[in-house]
Amino acid sequence: MVQTSPEAVPQGPAGVKGSIAEKAAKPVKEAVPIVAVTSKTTNLAFSKAEDVGELMNFLASDELQGRDTGSDGIEQAAAFIEKLFMENGIKPYFETYRDTLTNIDQPAYNVVGFIEGTDAELKDEFVVIGAHYDHIGTKSPVNGDTIANGANDNAAGTSTVLELARYFGTMKPNKRSIMFALFSAEEKGLLGSKHLAAKLKEMKMDLYTMLNFEMVGVPLVNKDYIAYVSGYERSNLAAICNIYAKENLIGFLPTAKEFNLFMRSDNYPFHMEFGVPSQTFSTFDFTNFDHYHKVGDEVSLMNFDHMASLVNKFVPVVEGIVNSQVREIKYK
Ligand SMILES: [Zn+2]
Numbered sequence: 060m061v062q063t064s065p066e067a068v069p070q071g072p073a074g075v076k077g078s079i080a081e082k083a084a085k086p087v088k089e090a091v092p093i094v095a096v097t098s099k100t101t102n103l104a105f106s107k108a109e110d111v112g113e114l115m116n117f118l119a120s121d122e123l124q125g126r127d128t129g130s131d132g133i134e135q136a137a138a139f140i141e142k143l144f145m146e147n148g149i150k151p152y153f154e155t156y157r158d159t160l161t162n163i164d165q166p167a168y169n170v171v172g173f174i175e176g177t178d179a180e181l182k183d184e185f186v187v188i189g190a191h192y193d194h195i196g197t198k199s200p201v202n203g204d205t206i207a208n209g210a211n212d213n214a215a216g217t218s219t220v221l222e223l224a225r226y227f228g229t230m231k232p233n234k235r236s237i238m239f240a241l242f243s244a245e246e247k248g249l250l251g252s253k254h255l256a257a258k259l260k261e262m263k264m265d266l267y268t269m270l271n272f273e274m275v276g277v278p279l280v281n282k283d284y285i286a287y288v289s290g291y292e293r294s295n296l297a298a299i300c301n302i303y304a305k306e307n308l309i310g311f312l313p314t315a316k317e318f319n320l321f322m323r324s325d326n327y328p329f330h331m332e333f334g335v336p337s338q339t340f341s342t343f344d345f346t347n348f349d350h351y352h353k354v355g356d357e358v359s360l361m362n363f364d365h366m367a368s369l370v371n372k373f374v375p376v377v378e379g380i381v382n383s384q385v386r387e388i389k390y391k
Pocket residue numbers: 212246352
């Protein structure tokens with residue numbers, strides 16, 4: 060654990076940070092990513108509110124018409140995600156980034172990329188980081204607005220995954236392989252994740268854990284943790300996260316258990332297929348946001364500072380999880 064903590068990664072970008080000052084007189088080699096040094100030392104500098112804002116302002120724009128599965132709007136979102144994967148060194152896992160759903164009667168695609176692990180043995184193990192990028196499209200008008208923009212649900216989770224993809228795609232500090240999966244048709248009944256989980260199971264993927272992000276656009280209020288995880292009591296995931304985060308990042312939300320949120324997002328099909336810890340992180344608790352599945356789920360209500368901060372807090376968590384020598388996260 061210590062070896063993969065943010066301060067003490069023995070190899071890769073952080074390992075060379077001391078040498079930069081020593082070699083100040085010499086030209087810095089291309090292989091020394093300045094951004095990595097900044098993010099490793101301050102741990103809050105990678106994702107900024109403006110970065111998150113740029114993603115959110117596109118994904119939740121009226122132009123995308125609520126990103127309903129099969130629509131022109133979600134097609135634009137898919138193309139946007141593919142472009143970001145390409146720009147950030149994320150490779151397609153399949154022939155292309157598109158994973159065509161075979162369980163729905165409409166053109167629908169998960170967008171799937173991956174970063175191969177750096178360790179000869181651990182690279183065969185995968186950590187899937189996911190979020191659904193579809194939403195419910197349009198609804199009957201409220202004050203003339205018909206577009207359910209789905210800013211919190213789930214442009215927010217999508218942006219979080221895209222920011223993590225940008226970090227890991229640029230730094231590549233992962234011994235295990237990481238798959239980034241943006242799911243379609245979640246709102247139709249978890250269809251995208253059902254399709255992908257079954258397909259990966261069929262391909263015999265060695266899945267360590269699936270970490271999913273849902274509705275993280277608005278902070279929790281009066282809690283002593285930053286986010287909760289669905290299925291909290293089923294595994295030690297929250298405890299492992301908090302060790303790597305070095306703070307009480309993940310807590311238990313009783314409402315999540317009461318409403319069985321564990322079964323209500325894209326982690327669930329992975330749990331069913333693989334039986335390995337597959338859980339969803341969220342900062343929506345049914346009291347801090349009034350626009351769930353309504354036309355009022357607008358980007359103007361999102362807190363980009365909170366979102367960027369959450370990304371930065373998750374960077375050392377994901378680094379710890381993808382680099383640990385043994386599989387620490389376990390179901391109880
Ligand atoms: Zn939803």
